[in-house]
Amino acid sequence: MANEIVVGYDGSDCSKAALDAAAKLATELKSKLVLVFGYEPYRVGGEIQDHRKALEERGEVVTSEGMERAKGKGAEAEVALVDRESVDALMSVADARDARMIVVGTYGEHPLKGAILGSTPYKLVQLSETPVLVVRG
Amino acid sequence: MESSPQAGGVEDKGLKKNAVSYLSSIVIGVASTAPGYSLAAVLGFVVLASGAAGTEAVGFQAPAVLLVSFVPMFFIASAYYYMNRADPDCGTTFSWVTKAMGPHLGWLGGWAIVVADVIVMANLAQIAGLYSFLLVDAQSLADSTVWVTFVGVIWIGIMTAIVTRGIELSARTQQFLLGVELLTLGAFAVVALWKVYVTGEPGTQHIDASWFSPFAVDSLSTLTAGMLLAVFIYWGWDSAVTVNEETEDSSEAPGKSAVVSTVILLLIYVIVSAAAQAFDFSLLSDPKNSDDVLSALGSEIFGSPLDKILIIAVLTSAAASTQTTILPTARTTLSMARAKAMPKVLGDVHPRYLTPHVSSILMGVLSIVWYVGLTIVDENILFDSLAALGLMIAFYLGLNGIACAIYYRHELLSSVKAFLFVGVAPLIGTAILYYLMIKNAIDLADPVNSESGDSWLGLGPPLVIAIGFMALGVILMIWQQIRAPEFFRSKLETAPPDLVARAPATAGKES
Numbered sequence: 001m002a003n004e005i006v007v008g009y010d011g012s013d014c015s016k017a018a019l020d021a022a023a024k025l026a027t028e029l030k031s032k033l034v035l036v037f038g039y040e041p042y043r044v045g046g047e048i049q050d051h052r053k054a055l056e057e058r059g060e061v062v063t064s065e066g067m068e069r070a071k072g073k074g075a076e077a078e079v080a081l082v083d084r085e086s087v088d089a090l091m092s093v094a095d096a097r098d099a100r101m102i103v104v105g106t107y108g109e110h111p112l113k114g115a116i117l118g119s120t121p122y123k124l125v126q127l128s129e130t131p132v133l134v135v136r137g
Numbered sequence: 138m139e140s141s142p143q144a145g146g147v148e149d150k151g152l153k154k155n156a157v158s159y160l161s162s163i164v165i166g167v168a169s170t171a172p173g174y175s176l177a178a179v180l181g182f183v184v185l186a187s188g189a190a191g192t193e194a195v196g197f198q199a200p201a202v203l204l205v206s207f208v209p210m211f212f213i214a215s216a217y218y219y220m221n222r223a224d225p226d227c228g229t230t231f232s233w234v235t236k237a238m239g240p241h242l243g244w245l246g247g248w249a250i251v252v253a254d255v256i257v258m259a260n261l262a263q264i265a266g267l268y269s270f271l272l273v274d275a276q277s278l279a280d281s282t283v284w285v286t287f288v289g290v291i292w293i294g295i296m297t298a299i300v301t302r303g304i305e306l307s308a309r310t311q312q313f314l315l316g317v318e319l320l321t322l323g324a325f326a327v328v329a330l331w332k333v334y335v336t337g338e339p340g341t342q343h344i345d346a347s348w349f350s351p352f353a354v355d356s357l358s359t360l361t362a363g364m365l366l367a368v369f370i371y372w373g374w375d376s377a378v379t380v381n382e383e384t385e386d387s388s389e390a391p392g393k394s395a396v397v398s399t400v401i402l403l404l405i406y407v408i409v410s411a412a413a414q415a416f417d418f419s420l421l422s423d424p425k426n427s428d429d430v431l432s433a434l435g436s437e438i439f440g441s442p443l444d445k446i447l448i449i450a451v452l453t454s455a456a457a458s459t460q461t462t463i464l465p466t467a468r469t470t471l472s473m474a475r476a477k478a479m480p481k482v483l484g485d486v487h488p489r490y491l492t493p494h495v496s497s498i499l500m501g502v503l504s505i506v507w508y509v510g511l512t513i514v515d516e517n518i519l520f521d522s523l524a525a526l527g528l529m530i531a532f533y534l535g536l537n538g539i540a541c542a543i544y545y546r547h548e549l550l551s552s553v554k555a556f557l558f559v560g561v562a563p564l565i566g567t568a569i570l571y572y573l574m575i576k577n578a579i580d581l582a583d584p585v586n587s588e589s590g591d592s593w594l595g596l597g598p599p600l601v602i603a604i605g606f607m608a609l610g611v612i613l614m615i616w617q618q619i620r621a622p623e624f625f626r627s628k629l630e631t632a633p634p635d636l637v638a639r640a641p642a643t644a645g646k647e648s
């Protein structure tokens with residue numbers, strides 16, 4: 001296969017920019033998009049299951065919006081909601097599907113802030129074996 | 138999901154999910170209880186309470202009280218453990234109690250968690266504010282209620298922001314912070330005991346076996362007052378038991394980390410309290426030092442500037458407990474909102490950070506209002522609220538014990554283990570906690586038995602605080618029931634058959 005493009009999509013403006021760029025690439029490369037929404041409630045304490053359900057629902061709403069957006073751009077797409085932290089989610093989906101690349105958006109935050117607070121693109125480019133395309137939102 | 142019929146929905150429920158390594162589940166277990174902060178906040182009061190209530194007499198049995206207090210927590214943890222092992226999806230207090238005992242008790246259980254959180258945040262903020270100034274040697278500011286409160290409020294703001302922003306300390310950072318905390322408390326105990334036994338400094342005394350004997354406590358009132366306070370120091374440990382750990386063979390080794398974290402906690406508390414008493418009992422038992430015994434003892438034991446590490450340990454401990462205090466509470470209100478037991482907005486998650494941000498921020502705001510309001514009225518009442526906190530914690534932990542036995546009532550006779558650990562132990566835990574709660578409520582009715590010595594409506598402030606919050610809870614519950622009756626019609630449930638047997642802990646040996 002190796003023809004799918006994995007996109008990190010959480011409904012934020014920068015993830016929309018990532019999706020748009022990925023949709024353009026997908027139509028050019030005749031690839032299929034996989035919209036990944038990764039979430040994982042912090043393990044410590046409380047009603048984790050309801051938190052998880054709330055995130056799942058949020059993911060469903062957000063990714064169905066993303067699907068519309070992708071279709072509007074003429075790209076074929078599907079959704080993967082993954083109960084993992086976003087970097088893990090993107091990499092595991094990319095690995096499992098032997099994807100062509102991962103596309104994520106960045107807020108254009110100060111690099112130091114991203115490094116300290118652990119931004120997704122920052123971690124992803126260090127850890128991913130799949131090529132990563134970072135799009136500024 | 139209409140637009141994506143081909144998507145598998147939630148992908149990859151795979152192997153890593155919810156599994157935590159052995160070491161980090163020990164770390165979570167110990168860090169959740171924030172031993173450094175708990176000792177700083179409570180040890181002085183436990184020592185005072187270990188004396189005869191209402192008199193100037195003080196007792197030496199604080200270590201014994203800390204030991205005995207663990208017993209009910211251990212039994213309740215058994216309820217947590219089995220509820221969670223059998224069905225990790227079933228939530229905690231609010232969900233369990235609602236299923237097992239009905240929506241009203243479930244609602245009040247959730248409410249008690251919220252109240253406990255608001256109260257403890259105020260106390261946490263006070264300690265954090267005070268120790269922030271002690272860290273930079275600003276003694277005059279540390280003596281100023283206004284400044285301590287100001288910095289305390291900033292701390293609440295920071296802690297709320299951390300939870301809202303969803304900043305997770307990595308497992309490694311947690312291990313490091315906890316390591317520093319444990320080493321510091323260990324060094325505190327070793328140096329104190331060195332000065333007692335080797336250099337034999339004046340004012341010190343040798344440890345006596347009677348310090349560890351609950352039977353040496355002079356009266357039952359004394360023991361229960363101390364225990365109610367001490368229950369607080371194990372608070373958090375119970376929920377850490379539910380963290381699913383990743384083990385080689387989960388049917389053989391579940392809960393090993395819970396056992397190890399328990400032993401570590403017990404050792405810290407007993408050794409540090411005994412060492413502190415041996416080193417300088419008069420300082421420890423001086424009511425003036427009650428709100429910051431560790432910093433007072435730290436400067437005596439380590440001298441400057443080494444005493445700063447103890448202050449850092451307490452501060453990091455307070456900060457570390459933030460995530461384990463606010464987040465579970467915010468999740469409780471999120472869960473209640475989703476069940477339509479609270480306003481819908483509390484169930485919102487932040488679009489980017491994916492945290493229950495509305496609930497978290499509300500908790501922060503309520504804590505600030507409570508903290509500042511109480512400080513304006515009378516600073517001593519802040520300490521009285523610790524006793525009220527004990528009543529709240531005892532109430533909702535006790536509900537869990539009963540809920541466990543009721544939820545599994547058809548399964549209890551399926552094996553001896555199920556009978557003992559799912560039925561008997563949780564109920565004994567509840568019985569002890571409710572005994573403490575009622576006995577103390579009666580004792581606290583007398584204003585003399587409070588830190589402030591104030592009389593509110595002829596009662597002691599801690600009791601008025603506890604009753605007031607519960608009364609407020611009942612009013613809000615009724616209001617919610619009028620607004621949205623649906624939740625309050627939810628039906629009772631029992632455990633599906635074989636659920637206990639499916640729990641690894643029982644399955645391993647019995648079958």
